[in-house]
Amino acid sequence: MALGGIVIGAGAGGALMCLVLFGSYWMARGPESGFAVVAMLALAGGLVAAAVVAGVVARTLGTLFRRVMVAMIAVAGAAFIGLLTTVADMIAGKAGLLALAALCVGA
Secondary structure (H helix, E strand, O other), rough: HHHHHHHHHHHHOOOOHHHHHOOHHHHHHOOOOOOHHHHHHHHHHHHHHHHHHHHHHHHHOHHHHHHHHHHHHHHHHHHHHHHHHHHHHHHHHHHHHHHHHHHHHHH
């Protein structure tokens, strides 16, 4: 269950980030724009979602320590997927974000 919690949690958080960024693709970009706020909130929401989903999936592990460790590793995986959203956006735009979201859901 530990590996399943890590993969499912990271995938859920990554998919949330990808879909929020896809939904806000029409916004003007830049450090002073509203898109920057949306991107930071998507990242924070994705990390929280990864921790919560991984913790729920790993609830059968027994001790709280093991559940927290699984959640922390899932958050690290979701953060890595957050980095990949930049690459997917630069290479393929909207299609890249949707493809990365599909990979996250498929995991």
